[in-house]
Amino acid sequence: MAGVRVLVGTRKGAFVLTSDAGRRDWKVDGPHFGGWEMYHLKGSPVDPDRIWASQTSGWFGQQVQRSDDGGKSWNPVGKDFTYASVPGTHQWYDGTPHPWEFARVWHFEPSLTDRDTVYAGVEDAAMFKTTDGGDSWTELQGLREHGSGPHWQPGAGGMCLHTILLHPTDENRIYCAISAAGAFRTDDGGTTWHPINNGLQSGEIPDPEANVGHCVHNLALHPSKPDTLFMQKHWDVMRSDDAGANWTEVSGNLPSDFGFRIVVHALEPVTIYVVPILSDSMHYPPDGKLRVYRSRTGGNEWEPLTKGLPQDNCFVNVLRDAMAVDTLDECGIYFGTTGGQVYCSPDGGDTWDAIVRDLPAVLSVEVQTL
Numbered sequence: 001m002a003g004v005r006v007l008v009g010t011r012k013g014a015f016v017l018t019s020d021a022g023r024r025d026w027k028v029d030g031p032h033f034g035g036w037e038m039y040h041l042k043g044s045p046v047d048p049d050r051i052w053a054s055q056t057s058g059w060f061g062q063q064v065q066r067s068d069d070g071g072k073s074w075n076p077v078g079k080d081f082t083y084a085s086v087p088g089t090h091q092w093y094d095g096t097p098h099p100w101e102f103a104r105v106w107h108f109e110p111s112l113t114d115r116d117t118v119y120a121g122v123e124d125a126a127m128f129k130t131t132d133g134g135d136s137w138t139e140l141q142g143l144r145e146h147g148s149g150p151h152w153q154p155g156a157g158g159m160c161l162h163t164i165l166l167h168p169t170d171e172n173r174i175y176c177a178i179s180a181a182g183a184f185r186t187d188d189g190g191t192t193w194h195p196i197n198n199g200l201q202s203g204e205i206p207d208p209e210a211n212v213g214h215c216v217h218n219l220a221l222h223p224s225k226p227d228t229l230f231m232q233k234h235w236d237v238m239r240s241d242d243a244g245a246n247w248t249e250v251s252g253n254l255p256s257d258f259g260f261r262i263v264v265h266a267l268e269p270v271t272i273y274v275v276p277i278l279s280d281s282m283h284y285p286p287d288g289k290l291r292v293y294r295s296r297t298g299g300n301e302w303e304p305l306t307k308g309l310p311q312d313n314c315f316v317n318v319l320r321d322a323m324a325v326d327t328l329d330e331c332g333i334y335f336g337t338t339g340g341q342v343y344c345s346p347d348g349g350d351t352w353d354a355i356v357r358d359l360p361a362v363l364s365v366e367v368q369t370l
Contacts (some may be wrong), residue, residue, distance in 0.1 A: 004326045005070065005368040006334055007051060008342055009038035012014050012360035014053055016071040017096060018370075019355075023332055023346040026355045032074060033059070033065070039319055042108045043368040047115040051368075052134070054105040054120075062104050064120075066134050077134030081122055085139035087235035090124065100144070107321060109164035113171070121161030125152060125178040129189065141188035148181070148195065148212040152209040155179035155215045155234070155278075163321055165215075168223035175229065175244065180215035183231065185244050196244030198281075199253050200233065217260045218320045221271035228298070229271050232262040237274060239299050249300020257285045260320040261335070265348060270298035273333060275318040283338075284315035294334070308352035309343065316341070321364035328369060336362025 006017040013031025032038075036055050044050040051063040053074065062081070065074045073128075077138075081102050089097035104121040111117035117132040128137040152159060160179055167173035170191040182197040192232070195211040205213045208219050213232035217307045231238040231247065237255050238247040251257035256276040265271035272295050278286050285291060289312070292305040318336035323335040336342045340359040345352045 003370045004042070004328070004332065005048075005370055006324075006342065006344075006355070007039045007041035007043060007071070007364075007366045008359065009053070009321075009364035010335055010336075010340070010360040010362050011037055014038040014041055014055075014071075015356070015359060017342065017355050019053070021328055022144045022325075023328075023344055026068070028356055029071065029271060032071070037197055038363065039104060040364045040366075042110060042364075044110040044115050044118075045112055046110060048368055048370055049112075050115055050117060052108040052110065052124070053107065053313070056104040060101055062102070064105065064134055064356070078130070078136050080122075081128055081137055082139070083094075083126060083144070085145070088150060089168075090150055090159065095153070100125075100126075100293070101156065106162045107164055109166060112166055112168060119166070121162050121164050121176060123158045123160040125159045125161040127161055127164065127176060128289045129190065133255055140186075142186070142191050143184060143193045146184070146193050147150065151212055151333075153213075154176060154216050161223045163219045165219055165221055165229075166324075167226050169226070173226075173243075177216040177219050177231075179217065180234075181212050182214040183219060183244055190341040197247070198245060199240075199247035200236075201240065202234065208281040218262050220264045220272070221233050221268075222264045225269040227250075228357070229298070230262050230264065232259050232274055234258065236279060237299060250258065250295070252295070252300035252302055254293055254302050259318075261318055261323040263323050265333075266325045266331045267329075268331075271296045271348075273323065274299060274302075275323065275335065277317060283317040288313050288315055290314040290316065290337075292333070292345075292349055292352075305345070305349040305352070307350065308345075308354075319367075321362055322362050324365050326367045326368040326369045332365055332367070334365050336365040338362065 008015040013034040015030035039054040051067040092098035107121040109119040163177040165175040293302040314341035328331040338361040
């Protein structure tokens with residue numbers, strides 16, 4: 001019988017949650033790497049037993065972990081994230097020059113066709129690739145050496161490459177997002193890149209044609225409509241129907257257009273979900289009500305989904321990699337909070353239940369359909 005495996009990264013370890021297709025009864029396994037920050041875990045779409053994990057510590061630095069048995073055991077693999085070259089500096093928070101420094105892996109994106117190929121987004125913002133199962137990593141240096149690179153600067157969480165999207169049929173097309181630089185696309189497998197930020201506006205960048213400097217929080221697409229992209233920006237929910245060439249705002253009737261994560265329903269390519277946060281300084285839900293918002297029209301018209309979610313005195317946050325969907329016949333939606341709860345909706349968002357409630361703050365949630 002089909003089931004799901006939910007991979008949860010937290011401030012103090014990783015957890016693996018499993019259930020059958022009913023998604024009502026759950027087994028909780030963990031913590032793995034207790035005490036370590038686990039920024040991101042993600043499974044291979046080619047091999048369900050292979051999982052990648054970003055393990056980091058202020059004392060011991062960054063380590064990549066790989067599991068080949070569905071998370072039962074783990075092995076450290078190569079951690080040589082060496083920038084291909086160091087082209088001077090990027091901007092610091094105050095606009096002064098700052099050297100490029102590797103801090104951590106924010107996001108893994110495994111290949112859609114090869115179990116040993118994985119892309120990694122890191123801080124300071126760069127993209128790396130392995131083709132040997134993680135033993136060695138090579139920077140796709142054309143991104144960081146794009147002419148705009150010296151003008152990138154950190155968002156509040158650091159200058160991170162946090163989102164990578166792979167085109168479902170064209171292996172040469174890859175999208176990424178960097179905070180705070182914007183969204184970028186390559187059409188040659190990562191050799192060259194160009195900004196795709198036309199139509200984005202940020203308060204600090206009054207020029208509507210500025211091609212870099214935007215704080216993009218997340219990108220999403222559906223494999224059946226790969227030229228339609230959705231974006232959660234620092235402010236604004238955005239949509240592009242031309243592979244990122246142009247963006248229009250679709251925030252519509254949301255109570256706040258600030259948030260971190262956006263996902264697409266696995267079976268409905270223009271049904272999207274966000275979790276609004278009050279503001280960039282108040283990272284909690286408006287009115288203390290935890291609400292997921294769903295649009296069945298690709299934006300503009302939104303409905304609150306609240307059944308089973310706390311509607312009083314709830315002041316948690318949902319971070320940029322902490323929401324995901326499964327691909328079962330009735331699509332399940334999952335998200336984790338900074339309060340340590342992981343919620344599941346087995347019916348596309350209509351009803352919610354907490355799988356677990358008392359984990360450390362959740363950094364990432366990814367789902368494998370088994």
